[in-house]
Amino acid sequence: MKRRDFLKLAILTLSGISIKPFAHLFTKPAFADISIQRTNKGLPRWAMVVNLSICGKKDGCTDCIDACNRIHNIPRITNPKHAVKWIWNAPFDRVFREQSFDNMNEGLRKKSVLVLCNHCENPPCVSVCPTKATWKREDGIVMMDYHRCIGCRYCIAACPYGARSFNWKDPRPYIKEIDKGFPTRTQGVVEKCNFCEERIAKNLLPACVEACREGGLIFGDVNKEDSEVRKILSTRLSIRRKPHLGTEPKVYYIL
Amino acid sequence: MYDRGKIITGIIIFLVxxxxPFLYNFITGKATYVPEPVIGTSEKECVESKxxxxxxxxxxxxxxKETVVRHGVRNYKARNGKTYTIDITGTCMECHTDKEKFCDRCHNYAGVEPKCWNCHVYKKVAGR
Amino acid sequence: MVEKALKGTKRYWTWIGFLLFLILIGFVSYLFQLKEGLGITGMGRDISWGLYIANFTFFVGVAASAVMVVLPYYLHSFVQFGRITILGEFLAVAAVVITVLFIVVDLGQPSRVFNILLYPSFSSLLFWDMVVLSGYLFLNLFSGWYTLDAEDKEEPPLRWVKPLILISIPWAISIHTVTAFIFSGLSARPFWLTAILAPRFLASAFASGPSLLILLCYVLKKFTKFDAGKEAIQKVALIVTYAMLINFFFLLVELFTVFYSAIPDHKGHFIYLFLGSNGTGMLSVFMWFSVALSICSLVLLIRPETRKNESLLPWICGMVLVSIWIEKGLALLIPGFIPTPLHDIASYVPTLPEVFITLGVYGLGGLIITGLFKIAIEVQKAKEKGI
Incomplete structure (x- = not known):
């Protein structure tokens, strides 16, 4: 074979491979059909309200964080560089720096504020992901597909809230007791809060909301007019993190 | 042909x-080896036919994996009319409890290394 | 033509051996990283891109800068660039390979890299970067190789080579623009969120790439009989001068907007870059070093006597190279992450395995340059003998 013919063949082969993504359009799965029951009738829009006047009343309370860590198999890595966080506390003047100033109420300024993935309406992490490993579901939850993530960490750079964690090493040795109800993650993928979509599917509240006995966390469907979140948001002043970026967070804070 | 000796020796070494591996398996009799996975359940039928x-x-x-993660659908309607919960830990491994004897025996034989268990949990891991 | 790279002096093979040694070190370190995860690097949850992506950015610039010799030669028939153009194209080839490798070694799950093709996302700049970089690689490889092949066979170049070369000119601009867009489109990182980033990237690219080319020409002149020609080198030096000036101007423009508008979110990153914070000021030392080198090289480049001084020019080019490697490398990346979205300060120091992997990638790039340059030089040597 001449070299030129070889090159031609090679290029043809390569362009053939590029058809692969569309191949599934022509093939059918060999097994029974999967009835995809999309809930198109009145799609929910999940949202959470953190009531800062209740949250933190019990000193050093971490019930919600512990519950999340436990059921999602979050590794407990002591090196802060490699820490994995889905929901955690940060001081008010860090979370809401644009709302903090010198002479403000000192208690509020240093108050611990619960932070987690905001499940933005316009999530920057989703537009930057090169493989659609993170995407926005029809009900607004920003999901992660750990099977597909290549670990480029572009989403971490794009998230204005620092809500994403990378598995810098194998997380398994750092999980005290593995919960069978949820998979762990593997080395080299990005993870974050999933609004407990696995619990929502079973009509359960997110673990953090359920764990908060003081009622400081309220979760629900903002598309439902009679939902509690909707009522709170329409009657009380709430703030969101970095609203000027236009990401439209769905985690709201009331003071 | 130049360097005839070298080329032919090279080809012979390559062929040897x-x-x-074929010779090795033939001599040791491993060529006829068939792995015997332990199903680990008395249940008559699986999600689909054997x-x-x-x-x-x-x-x-x-x-x-695609249905659950990407479409949020957690039920699988099998051809036998039954509906199963899509869950590798809760559905598959509930019957086939012994991963080493069920999964690994064939996978090792076939030389495949599925990455399922890097994340998904089976009893032994959860129990430790 | 490949056989031309396989015959060489003892010194040639010693050099190849050295590069292979670097590659080996890098490869072993990479195996270690594959096993243990990216945790063996200095990166972490706050500074999640480091040395690899810094080098990626820098070498996209080097790749794009080939256009600075291709354009005058092919569009303006600037004949003095006859011998240097092919080197520019081959340097671009090696630089693109380097950038791709830096992306791959930065991935947490490199075995899944083809997911970018299997599930392409057109809204991701990383997808488009892959498209433009691979396109650029083939454009330069084919146009360089077939131009040389035709020279070797003393035939006129193939018909389709010229269009490829012409396409490669705007394409070069595109690769660095898209690379800048990776950063400048992120609302989360005000440090990068500036329209001047792409122009700045191009300006610094057209200073650093040609500087590297000049240095390589000096090396070739010293160790082989290849001489790119004094006039060509001086013209490239002039390009470096203008590019360097424009780059410095762009930096000042950026500083003006940031500090005059005084928006805290934007200012914070620059304050961290230039002054450090709470004793974590290693990066600012580097940045000031880069600025100092920048100014020194500018003074020396602008004065014709010093620019035309052939024993001084390689030093100036070295200064430009180091200055820009810092400026658009770590000094571009780290302040983008710090202060963090939660206004924290974190620090980053590359680890030894990380440095080894980086050296390994350099080694592989060096090997490609060496091979391709060797072929180019042998072809031109044979041609001159023929005349």
């Missing part, structure tokens, strides 16, 4: 190296 599961379980699992 190529056939060593033949299908044997040849296509990886395709089923791949489809399951």
């Amino acid at each position: 190296l190529l056939f060593i 033949v299908f599961m044997r040849t296509d379980h990886m395709k089923l699992l791949d489809e399951w």
